[in-house]
Amino acid sequence: MVGSAHTACIAPKVWAIPVSPRPDTRNHKRVRHLMFLSVFDMFKVGIGPSxxxxxxxxxxxxxxxxxxxxxxxxxxxxxxxxxxxxxxxxxxxxxxxxxxxxxxxxxxxxxxxxxxxxxxxxxxxxxxxxxxxxxxxxxxxxxxxxxxxxxxxxxxxxxxxxxxxxxxxxxxxxxxxxxxxxxxxxxxxxxxAGKDTDEGAPVPFPFKSAAEMLEMSAKSGKTIAGMKRANEEARGGAEYLREGSKRLWQVMRDCIDRGLTTDGTLPGGLQVKRRAKGIYDALIAERGQNQSAPHTINDWMSVYAMAVNEENAAGGQVVTAPTNGAAGVMPATLRYYLDHVPGASEAHIEDFLLTAAAIGGLVKYNASISGAEAGCQAEVGSAAAMSAAGLCAVMGGTPEQIENAAEIALEHHLGMTCDPVKGLVQVPCIERNGLGAIKAVSAASLALRGDGTHLVPLDACIETMRQTGADMSEKYKETSLGGLAVNVPNC
Structure with missing residues (x-):
């Protein structure tokens, strides 16, 4: 029923309907998208909560x-x-x-x-x-x-x-x-049919794996963002990319700002109070008094992400990055870069988005970005990998360091379940985005401390995520039939 509240105590009425015979699709090959997946496919302006x-x-x-x-x-x-x-x-x-x-x-x-x-x-x-x-x-x-x-x-x-x-x-x-x-x-x-959504003209750098991406980068002398930019401009043109990227960041920034200035209780029946405004106000006050502890930077990253996901939970306008449930990780990482990193410039936002989209495309092509398909590792894990790669790129990382940053961030989300309490994108989703942003920044920082060489390739990590998702019980994949969703009272 429109506007009704789903709880674990009272379920909506179920109507049986006739279902025509259908082919068994369990053995169909995974749907893959040719490598061109536009930055504007990966990042869409839309509405919450999912x-x-x-x-x-x-x-x-x-x-x-x-x-x-x-x-x-x-x-x-x-x-x-x-x-x-x-x-x-x-x-x-x-x-x-x-x-x-x-x-x-x-x-x-x-x-x-x-x-x-x-x-x-x-x-x-x-x-x-x-x-x-x-x-x-x-x-x-x-x-x-x-x-x-x-x-x-x-x-x-x-x-x-x-x-x-x-x-x-x-x-x-x-x-x-x-x-x-x-x-x-x-x-x-x-x-x-395993239909591809990419039916346009060929692009100059159609990499389908991280290994191919690094090989093409080495041969062409282009950065990951440079290759992705060439692909985008081959389809939509430079002006379309430029203006579209500006709009994406504007929507992300506006979403953060709304979340930082809005309090109250989120809809849905859990009575979850918005926390971002209170935390933000406290951080501003502490900064004015010069009493901030060294670890406070983690609070800044978390509050930016929580602001976005509180807006998402309230049905506000967000950017899928790559999903709504993980929409706070990337804006928080970008806001951290712009507001807290010396020498940061908005001129680098396009490179950030392009690099992140390149990594997100690899994850989507070779595994999944769907919580219902592979758990939250596919959502917040993918968002953290994309954000780590973007941050590493704008901070001067080499393609090898960028690939390493993405791998570190994704590796440490492997196995994460999707178990939203009461089916709402609130608990644990809002805080989880904050921790995803912290992991993204940490992963980029670690990668920048090295030379790009590391033991686990990003491709192996993505494949591990896919296998883990395939093995994961369905009750831990967005159905709210397991995990926190059944262990936290919500009636």
């Missing part, structure tokens, strides 16, 4: 509307069914709201919170959805927004089905979507 559970379903709903518009059938109603992790933590992640809003024509990149609340209330009262290019459609949030805990879709843990019905209420059009992490969405057919 890229997989909020942004992805909203995007899927928009795609379904386009499919309906292209269909010759006459439709009279809509229905949506959430499965797997999307069902178990759907209300806590606002998946129901996001799906309904997507079916009402909203999209993450231009989301208007005030307009959204009005539309949700209208749909609740009228049981109708009106959207451009289609007739008025029946949709009862109580009956047509279905949480199906029993029917597991085999393509990915984050599965959903969207259906359009005819005047008699029979399903006339059905599509299965998978939200595969970071706001990326694929249909069942796309996932089963």
């Amino acid at each position: 890229s997989s559970h909020t942004m992805g379903p909203m995007v899927a709903a928009g795609r379904f509307l386009d499919q309906m518009r292209a269909s010759p059938f006459q439709f009279a109603g809509l229905r949506a069914s959430l499965h797997g992790s999307l069902a178990f933590t759907g209300v806590g992640h606002a998946t129901d709201r996001a799906t309904i809003l997507g079916l009402a024509g909203f999209s993450p990149e231009d989301y208007d919170a005030e307009a959204a609340e009005k539309v949700l209330e209208e749909i609740k009262q009228t049981r109708r959805i009106s959207v451009d290019g289609l007739p008025e459609l029946r949709f009862d949030p109580e009956r047509d927004m279905i949480f199906d805990y029993d029917t597991k879709l085999t393509g990915h843990a984050n599965g959903m089905m969207l259906m359009a019905t005819d005047a008699q209420g029979d399903v006339a059009l059905r599509e299965t979507y998978y939200s595969i992490g970071g706001g990326f969405v694929m249909t069942e057919k796309e996932l089963a």
